[in-house]
Amino acid sequence: MRRAAVLCLVLFLSLVASGPTRPAAAQQAGGAKIVGGPYAVNVGARTATVMWVVETGEASLGTQPGKVDKTSPVLHAESIVFPNLKAGTTYYYQAFPGDAGKGSFKTPPEGPAKFQFVVYGDTRTRHDVHRAVIAGMLKYAQPDFVMHTGDLVADGADSSQWPIFFDVERELLRKTAFFSSLGNHERNARNYFDFTDAQPHYSFNWGNAHFSVMDSNIEDVAPTRAEQEVFWQEQLRWLESDLRDAQNADFRFVIAHHPPETAVKRRQGENPRMTELEPMFEKYHLSAGFFGHDHNYQHYLKNGVHYFTTGGGGAPLYDVDAPPKDITVKVASTENFVVVNVDGKSARVEARKPDGELLDSTALGR
Ligand SMILES: [Fe+2]
Structure with a gap:
């Protein structure tokens, strides 16, 4: 019965995807236009969510009647959950009419298999550089999913910044699955949660690897330090049990x-x-941690754990002027993205500049 449902879904998706081109999404009824996506989130072996962002109008603000100092788009996210999917399968979807509404994603394989993911972060502020980083990923990687380490935009509460993010990311996001963690520049804003459908912290499996995603931006989770501490302690309890439960995975990230x-x-x-x-x-044999916040590339190996900082997605670069003694493997003040290839019990992490130049290459595993 389940197999029949999956076949029907595949048939439906492929029929829709190959159907005649309809009017562009920008000409939706009511003047609404699509300013983000489509993209796939919360992709698991059995379900996935396809999303897109719609601008339904704009609102202005000024300090005098009739004076406009700022105009911002009114945005909302549309989403559709596809259940009853099959593991390790590529699905092609049509989120809205026209070629712009087409995309694809791959569900995670079950058990050991080959897969690739890309990690990057801090894509705010310099949109031309962000665009170059995305172009590099499209040229030098074919990720089954991408992981953003946060600071997607300069101010998550400013609705005018999200269409720029999605415009730069369009060709990448429509052909992979998107996961992200909260940066300080998201300001814990509702926009972030609306557009990613992500929880502050969460975990997922992809093949033989387990991924634990944290919210390290605790200063924005609550107004008081006491409430922030409650959040942090709850997150630590979750993280420890999540890592403990993932000891059978070949890789923990x-x-x-x-x-x-x-x-x-x-x-x-x-x-x-x-x-x-x-x-x-x-203690829980983490294979590697991936972080952002510092706008450069850093790689440390400390007591068997690899720590990567890949915050070179577009934000202004920072110096790497004081590499920690004894643990530093590689640091470079440059834009970058990180490609991870997992193949059964082996994995390799490669950091690249947007032009493809290899910065660092490391095998993971014990
Ligand atoms: Fe940051």
Whole structure:
């Protein structure tokens, strides 16, 4: 019965995807236009959500009657959940009419298999650089999914910035699955949750690998330090049990915005909560952690755990002027993205500049 339902879904999706081109999405009834997507989120072996962002109008603001200082688009996200999917399968969807509404994603395989994912972050502010980083990914990688380490935009609460993010990311996002963690620049804004359908912290499996995604931006989760501490302690309890339950996976990865280690001198010691997690990462045999926040590339190996900072997605670059002694593998003040190829019990992490130049290459595993 389940197999029949899956076949029907595949047939429906392929029929829709190959059907005649309809009027462009920008000409939707009521003047609404699509300014983001389509893209796939929460992709699992059995379900996936396809989303797109619609601008239904705009609103203006000024300091005098009739004076317009700022105009912002009114946005909302549309989404459709596809259940009863099959693991390790590529699906082609039509989210809205026209070629612009077409996309695809792959569901995770069950058990050991080959797959690839890309990690990147801090795509805010310099849109031309962000565009170059995405072009590099499209040229030098074919990810089954991408993982954004946060700071997607400069101000998550400013609706005018999200259409720019989605415009730059369009060709990447329509052919892969998107996962993300919260950066400080998201400001914990509702826009982030509306457009990603993500929880503040969550985990998922892809083949033989387990991914734990944290919210390290606790200063925005609540107004008081006491409430922030409650959030952090709850997250730590979740993280520890999540890592403990994933000991049978061949690889365990943690993703968060703020890095536990940094080569940026003026930022050293800024993230003590993350640094204090290192013993937990060691105890539960973390394969690697991926972080952002510092706009450069950094790679450390400490007590068997690899720590990567890949915050080179477009935000202004930071120096790497004080690499920590004894643990530094590679640091570089450059734009970058990280490609991870997993093949059964082996995995390789390759960091690249947008032009494809290899910055760093490391085998993971014990
Ligand atoms: Fe940041």
